[in-house]
Amino acid sequence: MLNLIPVLIAMASSIQAPTQRPEILVLGTYHMANPGRDLHNVQADDVRSPKRQKEIEELVQVLERFHPTRIAVEEEIGSDRLAKEYADYLAGKYELTRNETDQIAYRLGKKLGLKQIDAVDEGMDFPWQRVLNYAKANGRSKELDEVSAGWGKLAKEQGDFMASHTVLETLEYLNSDEHVAQDVGLYYAIVRMGDPADPAGQDLLAAWYKRNIHIYHNIRSLVDSPTDRILVVYGAGHLGWLRQDIANDPSVQLRKLSDLVGQK
Numbered sequence: 327m328l329n330l331i332p333v334l335i336a337m338a339s340s341i342q343a344p345t346q347r348p349e350i351l352v353l354g355t356y357h358m359a360n361p362g363r364d365l366h367n368v369q370a371d372d373v374r375s376p377k378r379q380k381e382i383e384e385l386v387q388v389l390e391r392f393h394p395t396r397i398a399v400e401e402e403i404g405s406d407r408l409a410k411e412y413a414d415y416l417a418g419k420y421e422l423t424r425n426e427t428d429q430i431a432y433r434l435g436k437k438l439g440l441k442q443i444d445a446v447d448e449g450m451d452f453p454w455q456r457v458l459n460y461a462k463a464n465g466r467s468k469e470l471d472e473v474s475a476g477w478g479k480l481a482k483e484q485g486d487f488m489a490s491h492t493v494l495e496t497l498e499y500l501n502s503d504e505h506v507a508q509d510v511g512l513y514y515a516i517v518r519m520g521d522p523a524d525p526a527g528q529d530l531l532a533a534w535y536k537r538n539i540h541i542y543h544n545i546r547s548l549v550d551s552p553t554d555r556i557l558v559v560y561g562a563g564h565l566g567w568l569r570q571d572i573a574n575d576p577s578v579q580l581r582k583l584s585d586l587v588g589q590k
Contacts (some may be wrong), residue, residue: 355526446544
């Protein structure tokens, strides 16, 4: 009778244990300070109110379950302001503003004992006016208005949702696969706003992708160890694109907010 034990031992020894990979979680958020930088902006209430502050604490407790080793935010690379503000906050000399970097990243970073918060943003051209000009010149302004109205509808739905839900619930909504897919899909609708002579829509999407792949490079550069866990706090408009970058990179592991909710 054939002795299979040596064969099984050889097979077992040839199977390597899965290699641990750094984990990256992008938290897509609304702009809590209402800076008005986007095409369509959600008007958020003051996150410094007692009610919202309790909700922020709830959010921070959930994010703490990820055990981030570094926290990255939507701030230009090399920002002196970020470093100074966070150092002052740790020293008790800085009062948190409404900005999500302050309310989420600074607060969580201090709780975790992190010495710094990392800036990973890169500002690049977003040629929206060129798309507007193309649509007007080709009699397609109404079509473009309908695409733009899609973002307006998402912003209104978010504002309506936020009015009757907590900060954590609102971010669960923003970070849901369904909402992310809707946002990304609207960018692809803009691709149709162009032709070989003037690829305005295609160039806009390429520019947006370029910015996000540069941001991802900056995030990935923070990894020093396979045990690292990078939390990225960013405007929700970037979320789908950064998730794609993480998911397509076999050297890292994608995590989501939904992984943390419900954990103890």
